[in-house]
Structure formats: C-alpha cells, structure tokens
Amino acid sequence: MRMRKPTLVFIDIDGTLLDSSHHIPESARKECQRAQQAGHKLFICSGRAALDIDPPVLELGFDGIVSDGGACAELNGETIIDERMPAESVRAATSFFIAHSMPYAWHCSDGMHATERFLNRLGIWRKLLRHPQMRGSWHTITDHSAPLPPVRKGTFYVPENGSLTVEDVRRELAGYATIIHGSINASSEDNGEILIPGVDKGTALMKVSQRLGVPLSDTIAIGDSDNDLEMIQTAGIGVAMGNGTEAVKSVADMIAPHVDNNGLAAALHRLLP
Structure with a gap:
C-alpha cells in the first residue's frame, strides 16, 4: 500500500x-x-x-x-x-432554525456569521483567547433577515431538550441542502452541517x-x-x-x-x- x-x-x-x-x-x-x-x-x-x-x-x-x-x-x-449556497436554501434553513430556536452559523467568504447562542454553545471565546488574531473572522448575527456575504456552508446545533435530531433536520430541509452529522467537539449527535448538494x-x-x-x-x-x-x-x-x-x-x-x-x-x- x-x-x-x-x-x-x-x-x-x-x-x-x-x-x-x-x-x-x-x-x-x-x-x-x-x-x-x-x-x-x-x-x-x-x-x-x-x-x-x-x-x-x-x-x-x-x-x-x-x-x-x-x-x-x-x-x-x-x-x-x-461554490455558493443558493439563497433559497439559506432562507429555508434560517427560517427552520428560528422556528425551533436552534443555534446556527453560516460559513461565508468573510468568515463565520453565527448567532450568539451558537457562539456561546461552541465556546468560541476560549479559541479567540488563544488566537486573538482570529476575532475579525467571527461575526455575530443580530438580525436574522439581514443580507449575508456569499454562503458556502452552514453549521447548527439541535435543541438541547432533544425535541429534534439531525435526522429530523435532514428530512425537513430535504431538497434545499445536504444535511450530515457534524464534528464539533468530537460529538456528532447534537450538531450538524448544511452542505451545498453535490x-x-x-x-x-x-x-x-x-x-x-x-x-x-x-x-x-x-x-x-x-x-x-x-x-x-x-x-x-x-x-x-x-x-x-x-x-x-x-x-x-x-x-x-x-x-x-x-x-x-x-x-x-x-x-x-
């Protein structure tokens, strides 16, 4: 080999x-x-x-x-x-996440755009303390309807109360994006990724x-x-x-x-x- x-x-x-x-x-x-x-x-x-x-x-x-x-x-x-994620897919996923109070982030051309709940659950502050030069790469979403730079990918956490699984998100967003288990903090059960189909x-x-x-x-x-x-x-x-x-x-x-x-x-x- x-x-x-x-x-x-x-x-x-x-x-x-x-x-x-x-x-x-x-x-x-x-x-x-x-x-x-x-x-x-x-x-x-x-x-x-x-x-x-x-x-x-x-x-x-x-x-x-x-x-x-x-x-x-x-x-x-x-x-x-x-590659760019279709705007319709971003809108559909964002609406779903808001409706279910799910923390989410979009990977954009200028870095990460994430909700405050996503940042807190990820514990991003520990990373930014280690690498302060990366602070400009993270942006907090305060207005869910505000325009975003070109989106390449998304990341989300499922609700902590167990009301939804990654498989549930996959079914709900079928046709808009490819949903897979994520790899945040070595756990793939509580988080997932949103990919451009193909x-x-x-x-x-x-x-x-x-x-x-x-x-x-x-x-x-x-x-x-x-x-x-x-x-x-x-x-x-x-x-x-x-x-x-x-x-x-x-x-x-x-x-x-x-x-x-x-x-x-x-x-x-x-x-x-």
Whole structure:
C-alpha cells in the first residue's frame, strides 16, 4: 500500500491533524514536514471556514487548502473552487432554525456569521483567547433577515431538550441542502452541517487533482468524521482515524491509530516513503 510516486495527501483538521486537546502532535508535525521534503504535496481538507483555520495549522506550510466542506479551495494563492449556497436554501434553513430556536452559523467568504447562542454553545471565546488574531473572522448575527456575504456552508446545533435530531433536520430541509452529522467537539449527535448538494470534500479532491494533473490513484485522504466520507471513498487510498466514526471506518482502505496515539504520523509514515 506504500505510495512510491509524488502523492497528493488531503488531511482533515479536527480529530485528524489536531488531537483531542486541539493541539498538533509533534509526531504529526515532523511527518508532514518529512512528506513534503520527499516531494509529496499536502493539503488541508476541512469543514471549517477558510478564515476559521487556526494559525498553528497554517504555519505548517501546506501546499493548498480545501475548506468549507469542499466549497472552497486555494492553491498557490489562487481560489480554484468557490461554490455558493443558493439563497433559497439559506432562507429555508434560517427560517427552520428560528422556528425551533436552534443555534446556527453560516460559513461565508468573510468568515463565520453565527448567532450568539451558537457562539456561546461552541465556546468560541476560549479559541479567540488563544488566537486573538482570529476575532475579525467571527461575526455575530443580530438580525436574522439581514443580507449575508456569499454562503458556502452552514453549521447548527439541535435543541438541547432533544425535541429534534439531525435526522429530523435532514428530512425537513430535504431538497434545499445536504444535511450530515457534524464534528464539533468530537460529538456528532447534537450538531450538524448544511452542505451545498453535490459539493463535498470528495468533489474538491477530484478538482484539485485534475488541476494538478495527478491521477486519483496517487491521492490519499485522511479523516475521522462523516464529512470526510466522500474524500475517503474518492482517494486512491482512504484512511480513517482510529477515533473516527463507524461510517468512515467502514469505507476506508486503512484504519490508523487514534489521533491521541500519533495516528496521523503513523499513517503518513506507513504510506509515504
């Protein structure tokens, strides 16, 4: 299974590159550097908004960034993917969230636009204390009807009283957007993601590979959450982290150790010369 040619490697952030304490293990840092020095190209492939990626992640010097669950991609400083969610889908989802008092956020071209209840439930203040330079990337929604910048993706929490599940939201918004379980704080039961139909990390992986003239057989995807399913299925080799969801593990070619047990480093060391 070891790749012998220069390879494109697509790496999820939360639960894959970042461990459960939201730090990059030194083993992962070293293996990423070694892989790049060997001629392989490494890409962040995250559900996060482009402007919501932690500075320590960017400082690793990745060759490109896929963000917003595949709706945006940057390569050599150029935006090569910039998908927009239809305004009708944004309106329908917003109306549903308001009607059910659900905290929600929209991933936009200028960062995250979130309700105050979403910000509080996420605990964003802890993150902004660690990385104060990111404060300009977060905007509080005070008027639910106010125009938004172009929307690439959405994130929401289900009601804390258990009155709705992610599956309920999926049924209600069918036809407007793709709804999947989210990966906030390693829990996928109380939060979900709103994706543009037909847009995911797998489609982004294909577009980046085509842009660089690299066959899919020479690609690797490594992730842990349901939003990683398509890229793990699309890549030449799909790797699920040991801490990944059962759905991701079921489609992977290889299962790496847990993220807290040097899982990413182990996968890169095994697959890349």
